[in-house]
Amino acid sequence: RKEVEQDPGPFNVPEGATVAFNCTYSNSASQSFFWYRQDCRKEPKLLMSVYSSGNEDGRFTAQLNRASQYISLLIRDSKLSDSATYLCVVNILNDMRFGAGTRLTVKP
Amino acid sequence: GAVVSQHPSWVICKSGTSVKIECRSLDFQATTMFWYRQFPKQSLMLMATSNEGSKATYEQGVEKDKFLINHASLTLSTLTVTSAHPEDSSFYICSASGLAGVGRTDTQYFGPGTRLTVL
Numbered sequence: 001r002k003e004v005e006q007d008p009g010p011f012n013v014p015e016g017a018t019v020a021f022n023c024t025y026s027n028s029a030s031q032s033f034f035w036y037r038q039d040c041r042k043e044p045k046l047l048m049s050v051y052s053s054g055n056e057d058g059r060f061t062a063q064l065n066r067a068s069q070y071i072s073l074l075i076r077d078s079k080l081s082d083s084a085t086y087l088c089v090v091n092i093l094n095d096m097r098f099g100a101g102t103r104l105t106v107k108p
Numbered sequence: 109g110a111v112v113s114q115h116p117s118w119v120i121c122k123s124g125t126s127v128k129i130e131c132r133s134l135d136f137q138a139t140t141m142f143w144y145r146q147f148p149k150q151s152l153m154l155m156a157t158s159n160e161g162s163k164a165t166y167e168q169g170v171e172k173d174k175f176l177i178n179h180a181s182l183t184l185s186t187l188t189v190t191s192a193h194p195e196d197s198s199f200y201i202c203s204a205s206g207l208a209g210v211g212r213t214d215t216q217y218f219g220p221g222t223r224l225t226v227l
Contacts, residue, residue: 043218
């Protein structure tokens, strides 16, 4: 089983849609969690850290469920500029492990 | 804050030559730097982790004699691809995590990447 698993997608949604990504991790000792976005041929950029209580930043909401070992990212009112690959990242004993990414395309 | 630069941003070289890529943390001190490789339409693959002043820890399957990593200071790490071959053509990305005071110490900040093409 992979340490960090994501649905690869692709997710193709219309503008204004709400889309959710899930990510599961296998190591219960995982300490911290992040969502990054990566545009084509660019480096990953930190989107948000995921706190145990869940956190929201504008249209983006991240949640963590330690019991079930998954992290989610919800994007509301999606924009064309949200099209990217979203990477789930888990800090496992000070090693950062990346999921393979979920590709999102938002269409007009 | 937390800006990481890489140089060069792209390089084309002949097979058999060596290529050095620099990764710098511009506004913070990076205790740990990471080197990744990404092939088209694939996920990031961690190559090695380096801590300032000590030898890098390489991931399984990554040849340490081919990919030389030096982390001589808290703001600079270099990756040298020795005797590059066409199969080494890839997007190489570094990241850095820093001392307390810049974001979270466990957050990685990525450089813009270096696109290497070996002819």
